[in-house]
Amino acid sequence: MGLFVAQLLTGLANAATLFLVASGLSLIFGVTRIVNFAHGSFYMLGAFIGYSLMQVLPGMFGFWVSVLLAGLAVGVIGVIVEILVLRPVYKAPELFQLVATFGVILVIQDLALLTWGADDVLGPRAPGLKGIVRVLGEPVPKYDLALIAITPFILFGLWYLIAKTRLGILVRAATQDREMVGALGVNQAWLFTGVFFLGATLAGLGGAIQLPKGGADLLMDFNILAAIFVVVVIGGMGSLPGAYVAAALISILNVFGVTYLPQSTLVLMFVVMAVVLMIKPYGLFGREEVAGEHGQVGEPERPIKPAGIAVRLLVAFGIFLLALLPWFGSDFAQVLTADVIIFCLFAASLHFILGLGGLVSFGHAAFFGGGAYVAALLVSYLQTPMEVAFLLAPIGAGFAAFIIGWLCMRLTGVYFAMLTLAFAQLIWSLVYQWGEFTGGDDGLVDIWPAAWLNGTTPYYYFTLFFGIGGILILRHVAHSPFGYALRASRDSARQAEATGINTKRIQWAAFTFAGALAGLSGALFVFSKGSVFPTELEIGRSFDALIVIFLGGVKTLSGAVVGGASLEYAKDFLTRFEYWRLTLGLIIIFVVIVAPEGISGTMRKMAERVGIIRGREGDS
Amino acid sequence: MIEVDSINSFYGKAQILNDLSFSIAAGEVVSILGRNGAGKTTTLKSIMQLVRPRTGSVKFNGTEVVGSPPYKVAKMGLGYVPEERRIFTDLTILENMEVGRQPAREGVPEWSVDLLFELFPNLSERRNNRGKALSGGEQQMLTIARTMMGNPTCLLLDEPSEGIAPVIVEQMAETIMQIKKQRLTVVLSEQNLHFARLVADRAIIIEGGQKRFDGTFAELDAQPEIQEKYLSV
Numbered sequence: 010m011g012l013f014v015a016q017l018l019t020g021l022a023n024a025a026t027l028f029l030v031a032s033g034l035s036l037i038f039g040v041t042r043i044v045n046f047a048h049g050s051f052y053m054l055g056a057f058i059g060y061s062l063m064q065v066l067p068g069m070f071g072f073w074v075s076v077l078l079a080g081l082a083v084g085v086i087g088v089i090v091e092i093l094v095l096r097p098v099y100k101a102p103e104l105f106q107l108v109a110t111f112g113v114i115l116v117i118q119d120l121a122l123l124t125w126g127a128d129d130v131l132g133p134r135a136p137g138l139k140g141i142v143r144v145l146g147e148p149v150p151k152y153d154l155a156l157i158a159i160t161p162f163i164l165f166g167l168w169y170l171i172a173k174t175r176l177g178i179l180v181r182a183a184t185q186d187r188e189m190v191g192a193l194g195v196n197q198a199w200l201f202t203g204v205f206f207l208g209a210t211l212a213g214l215g216g217a218i219q220l221p222k223g224g225a226d227l228l229m230d231f232n233i234l235a236a237i238f239v240v241v242v243i244g245g246m247g248s249l250p251g252a253y254v255a256a257a258l259i260s261i262l263n264v265f266g267v268t269y270l271p272q273s274t275l276v277l278m279f280v281v282m283a284v285v286l287m288i289k290p291y292g293l294f295g296r297e298e299v300a301g302e303h304g305q306v307g308e309p310e311r312p313i314k315p316a317g318i319a320v321r322l323l324v325a326f327g328i329f330l331l332a333l334l335p336w337f338g339s340d341f342a343q344v345l346t347a348d349v350i351i352f353c354l355f356a357a358s359l360h361f362i363l364g365l366g367g368l369v370s371f372g373h374a375a376f377f378g379g380g381a382y383v384a385a386l387l388v389s390y391l392q393t394p395m396e397v398a399f400l401l402a403p404i405g406a407g408f409a410a411f412i413i414g415w416l417c418m419r420l421t422g423v424y425f426a427m428l429t430l431a432f433a434q435l436i437w438s439l440v441y442q443w444g445e446f447t448g449g450d451d452g453l454v455d456i457w458p459a460a461w462l463n464g465t466t467p468y469y470y471f472t473l474f475f476g477i478g479g480i481l482i483l484r485h486v487a488h489s490p491f492g493y494a495l496r497a498s499r500d501s502a503r504q505a506e507a508t509g510i511n512t513k514r515i516q517w518a519a520f521t522f523a524g525a526l527a528g529l530s531g532a533l534f535v536f537s538k539g540s541v542f543p544t545e546l547e548i549g550r551s552f553d554a555l556i557v558i559f560l561g562g563v564k565t566l567s568g569a570v571v572g573g574a575s576l577e578y579a580k581d582f583l584t585r586f587e588y589w590r591l592t593l594g595l596i597i598i599f600v601v602i603v604a605p606e607g608i609s610g611t612m613r614k615m616a617e618r619v620g621i622i623r624g625r626e627g628d629s
Numbered sequence: 630m631i632e633v634d635s636i637n638s639f640y641g642k643a644q645i646l647n648d649l650s651f652s653i654a655a656g657e658v659v660s661i662l663g664r665n666g667a668g669k670t671t672t673l674k675s676i677m678q679l680v681r682p683r684t685g686s687v688k689f690n691g692t693e694v695v696g697s698p699p700y701k702v703a704k705m706g707l708g709y710v711p712e713e714r715r716i717f718t719d720l721t722i723l724e725n726m727e728v729g730r731q732p733a734r735e736g737v738p739e740w741s742v743d744l745l746f747e748l749f750p751n752l753s754e755r756r757n758n759r760g761k762a763l764s765g766g767e768q769q770m771l772t773i774a775r776t777m778m779g780n781p782t783c784l785l786l787d788e789p790s791e792g793i794a795p796v797i798v799e800q801m802a803e804t805i806m807q808i809k810k811q812r813l814t815v816v817l818s819e820q821n822l823h824f825a826r827l828v829a830d831r832a833i834i835i836e837g838g839q840k841r842f843d844g845t846f847a848e849l850d851a852q853p854e855i856q857e858k859y860l861s862v
Contacts, residue, residue, distance in 0.1 A: 175727060175730075178720065178724045178727050178728060179728060181717070181719060181720060181724075182717045182720060182724075182725075182728045184719075185717050185718065185719060185720075186715055186717060188679065188699070189711065189715045189717075190728060191698065191699045191700045191703075192677060192679060192699045192700070192703055192709045192711070193700075193703055193709075193728055193729045193775065193776065193779060194700050194703030194704045194729075194731050194779050195700055195728070196698075196700045196701075197700065198698075296719075
């Protein structure tokens, strides 16, 4: 009993940090509709700034003043990010801002590295709260009890601010209808900035307040990201009590998980999220999102059309050049180009459901890594011939997409995105923690192609054939009646249904198809590297694909390929420098701000302007 | 008070308003009439800057508003009541009115929650109810009350009689007459000639985004062919 209570208390104490950070994320999303990926970075900055302040300010008073000042400092950083990075892109297509916030993550990572160095710092113990208290005979840190006591006051304070003050009323009104709030004389730009300040402050406070428990390191931004998304989604986007309940639920489950199911700690969180979303699709305290309620921003989608003769010739010439590469390029150039082609196919398969289907998936890596693991497991355990394993990989990934798609199809928008993320994380944590079968962190090695493909050049041609082939198939399907139905379901689900299209089934089929092609790229990947590790299933891999699609241009067919090639080559070049994240982050932010249509979209606009291709008037 | 000078407004590539000009004097109640799709709503939105005219000028009390964000236009004293009501359904009636609150303004009486509840007794009874619990008529009243909280000197009303019960329409006409007594300028868009005649001093008829008639109702009655051409369905 004593142990049980002690663990409960530890869980509740951990919930304090999680709640602070997640409530900030939830507030920002509620008002601005921005999924702020940089929220984990604000949390990390809070920890580092708090640590630095605590070195200067002594004693109990100094400790708590440092926590508060760290929060406020991060709040100010949040305001700077909002004004410099997000304001210019509020009018860009929905979810475009998340790419900008991803750029911010990279910039903050390198700035933190520059400022505080690469070493982890140990958080100072809170003066006056260093000891332990015996609860039913079990030791509980005093600081934990302090956190448990403080959290309800923070929850109440936030609740009061939102429910009772004029600012809170304006914030809630803006959550529902920003334009109307503006027409009533409220400067919503400052309202957004204010909310961003508050949200970032909460994240900073969360980072500083956990110092005595966790310290500060450069990985904490990504480490907390998945957890706070889970909390916000389980609690219901925009709900403060929801965030608190979910933070407590996740933290307590985690503490008990560590004790009783040490192999499943990571899996547990995502299982809970998946179960909650399947029973209550909008979270425990969430409100149903009505499509179009917040007004679609940006231009309406343009129809896409099959490439003209000029473009076809250009593409054929490009493929011809790629085929010639082994004659004039080095082995390294072939490997790099094969990597780029594999990545482009992966990104193009995500673009198929995201750009054409309007289904934003945050978990597409599940199918890329899934395909790679299917092939690797077949080879490792059943000594399956490479050709067969290669064939079964997309089928396996497609089957996974079939199941996950079925479970996710009931949701839309951000909730759909979050559920896909949850399932992807579920698969990742399974692979990561089921070490005996999957090799865990050590991955699976010795997965080489068949003898006739062994060698850089033969495998390069193999990649070229299947990679380009996959991309062309995606393009072809986009222009088939199935592609029309998919786009119709994206643009107007109701009207599509009225014409007899089963929109959900179409989207489900597209999700499965895209999963299979992602699996194909995963299979190409695993045999080119000879190994596979859980990183191929990580959030980061999914985000890579998301970023290149937005950078390339989500509304153009070629966007994924152009963006994928640009990012992979840019990365290969930039990673030679020490502060490549800073540079890449700034480039991403720059592209987002100056070319919100993406590289491909912007090039098309320029081409239209000078008359190389015909514009919208030419479309029928 | 309002000078609209040859504005051209677009939605994407579709031109909605075509060289539209008119002026509204202080204290006038003017009705903009026209069929569905004639450009009535866009006219009001173009004054409010919710739609930014591509060319042309809109002056309010002599100040150019084209290019200003809507919140600045609202702060100048223009109150906008949208057609689709657009109340904040998750907020209570009192909270909805709080969103619209702005400081008192010279030259117009200051409105308060209590004064507006006198004008709309139905709202008073339900002041702590959420917007989504209200009937269509009550929602329409709330949008007007919410905008009045900003103490506007000029009210832009977009089809106030649309989609509400005839009894409420009469009540609405009554309310507009009362607002008019407070020396407010009112511009309302209408399809309902009967309702417009009840409250307005002057009619402006638009069709295809162009002005087709501008004059009193007596003048309009003298030209039945205009009514036939631009208003009959």
